Amino acid sequence: MARRPSSPQSSEDLLHVDRSAMQPLAERMRPRTLDEMVGQKRLLAPRSALRRAIESGRVHSMILWGPPGCGKTTLALLLARYADAEFRAISAVLSGLPEVRQVLAEAAQRFAEGHRTVLFVDEVHRFNKAQQDAFLPHIERGTILFVGATTENPSFELNSALLSRCRVHVMEAVSVDDIALALRQALDDDERGLGGRGLRVSEEALREIARAADGDVRRALTLLEIAAELAEGEDGEITPTTLAQVLADRTRRFDKGGEQFYDQISALHKSVRSSNPDAALYWFARMLDGGCDRAYLARRLTRMAVEDVGLADPRAMPMALEAWDTFERLGSPEGELALAQVVVYLATTAKSNAVYAAYNAARSDVQEYGTQDVPLHLRNAPTRLMKQLGYSQGYRYDHDVEGGIALEQTGFPDAMGERVYYEPVERGLEIRLKEKLDRLRAERETARRERGVSKSRDGT
Incomplete structure (x- = not known):
């Protein structure tokens, strides 16, 4: 039996083919089912709550929180597909309130006709309060x-x-292994990917691309597509030379004003506090690599010297300031070494937050006790009237006292009594400060007690 000739493609079919060919590889390889997704094993594991909800079509409104390229848009598309719902997407960067209202009105009309709409809002955090509030009644x-x-x-x-x-679902950066799997799938796929082009690439090269993508599947596929275009002029092999060209300007994830920024500066500060110079250097290098303002890092290092090292090592603060000044004079990259030197020193030297804690305690008392009068003996008396009113009366000039300290003399307002804020730790220089202060405080208490007994005897 003769085979029937295949019917010619329609103009719409040809247009679809052309459009598909024009799409980037990352878009063509977008997963069509949950099983095709790479990464997110915790969130989309078999029998997980979210996966069961998606597969049953009983999905809920949600916030997907995760780094770029981890699959947030793909997951939203799959939600709509499994729920047999219309998918609409808007971007908080490009859309204003009028467009939001139009999309919501269309969704309301569709809902009245018995159809659901999955509304995907990319970068939703960029919408202001009024724009975010516009979604509330429609979600309810x-x-x-x-x-x-x-x-x-x-x-x-x-x-x-x-x-x-909404329920918040945390999505993770995709691992190197999973990204390498996605790259291999793209190379083997004849329909949507790069299959059939005769490309040759080693597994190690794929892993190098995966590492350079830094957890971003979309970025990895884009790098592979560029490498493939270059390789087609080199007998179809993605060589180390090709990769060197493609990966020349790799950068790591770092948002100068967002979550990555604050997480990394927190990691640097806590590594210094924990006396871990290796971890501190790593996070310092990560922030430099991400483009963090060097002056900001110098300021934070100075803060660490004050807050976490304190008087356990008084050399730390001037060293931090000198490194800051050195960086200002040398600039990048030479000046960064001065900051790195301070990172290591701060992490390895003795630590004390005793002054930091004492300062906060004193501030707390200021707020609690309000405006207390300065005791008369501590007031200056430059005029006759002030002397007649008792200003400076009873004050003992410490340098004229044996030992150089008028031990019985209080320095606090009468309503407060003596307070102890600064309690040195037994580390670094504060060991010696603690020994001295403990002795002075004990002698001061004895002197005040003896003075009190003396007063009660003579009635003064």
């Missing part, structure tokens, strides 16, 4: 299944009203 009525995507901590960036109506 079920007009939309709201899916907000953000790279920032929702606790800080989203309204509590919106958070209360």
Whole structure:
């Protein structure tokens, strides 16, 4: 039997093929099912709550929080597909309130006709309070299944009203192994990927691309696509030379004003505090690599010298200031070594937050006791009237006293009595300070007690 000739492709089919060919590899390889997704094993594991909800079509409004390229948009698309719902996407960067209202009105009309809408809002943290509030009644009525995507901590960036109506799902950066798997799938896929082009690439080269992508699958596929285009002019092999060209300008994830920034400076500070110079150097290098303002790092290092080293090693603060000044004079990259030197010194030297704690305690007393009068004996008396009123009366000039300290003399307002704020630790120089202060405080207490007994005897 003769085979029937295949029917010619329609103009719409040809247009679809052309459009598909024009799409970036990352878009063409976007997963069509949950099983095709790479990474997110914790969130989408078999029998996990979210996976069961998606596969059953009973999804809820949610916030997807994770780094770029971890699959937030893909997961939103799959939510709509499994729920047999219309998918609409808007970007908080490009869309204003009028467009939001139009999309919501269309969703309401669709809901009235018995159809659901998954509304995906990319970078939802960039919407202001009024724009975020616009979604609330529609989420409550079920007009939309709201899916907000953000790279920032929702606790800080989203309204509590919106958070209360959505469940937050934390998505993780995709591992090197999973990204390498996605790259291999793209190379083997004849329909959507790079299969059939005769490309040759080693597994180690794929892993190098995966490492350079820094947890971002989309970025990895883009790098692979560029490498493939270069390789087609080199007999189809993605060589080390090709990779060197493609990966020349690799950068790590770092948001100068967002979650990554604050997480990394926290890690640097806590590593210094824990006397771990190796970890501290790592986070310092990470922040430099991400483009952090060097002056900001110098200021934070100076703060660490004051807050966490303190008087256990008084050399730390001037060393931090000198390193800051050195950086200002030398600039990058030479001046960064001076800052690195301070990182190591701060991490390895003795630590004490005794002054920091004492200062906070004193501030707390200022707020609690209000405006207390300065005791008369501590007041200056430059005029006759002030002397007649008792200003400076009873004050003992410490340098004229044996030992150089008028031990019985108080320095606090009468209503407060003596207070102890500064309690040196037994580390570094504060060991000696503690010995001296403990002795002085004991002698001062004895002198005040003896003076009190003397007063009671003579009635003065």
